[in-house]
């Protein structure tokens with residue numbers, strides 16, 4: 001898995017006979033076939049408990065399928081070890097989890113640097129170009145540069161959300177996967193956030209997979225998928 005160059009002319013995500021269960025017997029996910037084209041912005045929606053977070057965790061390699069295959073830009077996550085998947089994710093996939101997963105006592109800048117560190121680019125995190133890109137992304141997401149020196153626990157939920165996006169984008173991921181990030185925001189802040197997210201993805205040529213139960217967000221995306229339409233397990 002070392003230094004694999006991804007070919008972005010193929011599907012960004014390809015699922016084949018994908019099954020997953022938490023208890024070893026009841027499938028939460030069973031998707032016979034599904035693919036997302038490279039460069040698309042895809043909205044995956046479904047009711048609470050439908051399996052959205054589970055699917056997202058499978059696609060980014062945090063969970064391993066019970067059976068079936070997941071390919072990301074032609075690389076099979078299922079044939080990788082847990083360590084290889086972690087490294088692959090750090091290099092190629094930006095992930096924003098529901099709870100953002102920022103380390104509360106670290107400054108915002110250090111939280112962002114960690115992403116470079118996990119991608120095996122620790123020295124890059126100390127370089128001027130990295131600092132510059134961090135400032136550009138912070139500005140693009142309408143955060144003040146002073147925020148970089150504050151512990152992340154001091155930030156509002158909306159600010160933490162935007163920091164989580166900066167951290168997910170700092171390694172210029174080929175694929176950005178975002179889980180339900182707008183639920184804590186009011187409708188004005190949400191609209192603003194969505195426009196910023198789309199602009200930054202366009203600028204970086206990142207394929208976007210965005211998971212939510214909020215159907216009103218669908219208009220921002222090229223493709224909308226109701227999880228119930230592709231998931232034969234049907235969720236709970």
Ligand SMILES: Nc1ncnc2c1ncn2[C@@H]1O[C@H](COP(=O)(O)OP(=O)(O)OP(=O)(O)O)[C@@H](O)[C@H]1O
Nearest residue numbers: 022028046047048049050051052053054055213236
């Ligand atoms: N760690 C876990 N162990 C066992 N069951 C789980 C676990 N995580 C989720 N589940 C179950 O799997 C099903 C799908 O959950 P999941 O969190 O993927 O749904 P979701 O669509 O993301 O829901 P929500 O919109 O409420 O976040 C649910 O029935 C849930 O109870």
